[in-house]
Amino acid sequence: MEAEEEMGSVPLMVNVTDADILIIGGGAACVRRANALSEQGARVWQIAGSAADAVGQLSSPVVPTSDHGLPVRRLVLSEWSPELFFQMNPLKDALKPDHMPHATVDDKTICATEQLNRYAHFLLPWKMNVDHLSLIDVSWWRQFLFVIPMGDVSSLNIAVANIARESGILVNVATRETQSEFQGAGSIEFMAAVRRDPLTVGIYSGGVPTVSQVIKRRVTAALPETWAEAIAWLRSRRKDLTDFSLSEKERKLIMARLTQLIETADGDLREAQAYWRDIDKERGKTV
Incomplete structure (x- = not known):
């Protein structure tokens, strides 16, 4: 059996x-992909298929954003035809009341830009087809990150x-058929991820x-939640060290020791904090 040729890639x-990110398609997989992107602060434009598909997604659980903890809300643009959507450039400037007089969510009309x-x-709430491609100028594609x-x-x-790809836009080839046909540079893949903010482990x-x-389940089990606090603490100490009159080598040795103490304690900070207090006393500073 001949092995498949592996793509050259970097994480x-x-x-x-x-x-701005464009998703074409509806269904549960699209909802998951849109959630993952919008909760990280992206604007997701999804050609969802039928009106029923779009409204069904409105009933999905609201997910939080990662920046301010505000809810990400979904909006069905019921008055936007393909002809209108594919001419709007940039799309983010089209988020004004005069472009969507009847856009509603929870039966309330959205009428203010803020x-x-x-x-x-x-x-x-409509399906895209191949004929729509003739409506789209190359500059329209270029407003999307991918x-x-x-x-x-x-x-x-x-x-x-x-x-x-021809427009210079990254593409996530998300279906098996597309993956088998789409060749060349410019394709991206989503990884499974374990998050212990600010740490992210991609798989x-x-x-x-x-x-x-x-593998995600194994990494999750092996990486206690305490590591999130530990990494945030280490970031602060790394920043503090820039104010110390130390060589780069000395800073690296201190960071290595702090990290080793936290690793030995499986994310517990107490030993590392005690070590830092000793360093801080020597430098005449207060933690």
Whole structure:
């Protein structure tokens, strides 16, 4: 059996705050992908399929954002036709009452720009098809950080992936059929992740999600919640050390020792804090 050729890739963390991201498709997988992006501060524009699909997503649980803990709310843009949507550039400037006089959520009309800015997941209640591609100028694609074609029509997914790549846009090839047809640089993959903010452990298994989930469970079990506080504390100490009259080598040795003490204690800070107090006394500072 011939082994599949592995793509050349590097793991990256991408800041999606205030970025526009396009998802094509509806269903549970799209909801999960949209949630993951919008809760990190992205504006997600999702061509959700039917009106029923879009309204159904409104009933999904509201997820919190990571920056201010505010709820991410979803808005069905019922008055936006394909012709209107594909001409709006930039989309974020279109979030004004005159563009959506009948946009509603919870039966309340949205009528102020500051209210609209509270929304991070915008649903278009119609299906995209290949004919729509002729309506779209290349500059329209370029307003997105990346595009995720994951609808139920493989030919459309492949066409969108290729157009986005030609436009210089990153593409998440989310369906098996698209992955088999879409070749070349510019494709991105989402990893399973274990978060202990500010720590994130990403897991990629080469396209076998069940393996990623097994490894995620193991990492979650092996990484106590106490590490979140420990890493935040270490970041503060690293910043403090820049004010000390020490060489770079001395700073690195102190950080290595602090980290070792926390590792030995499985995330508990007490030994490391005691060590830091001794250093602080020597420097004539107060923690």
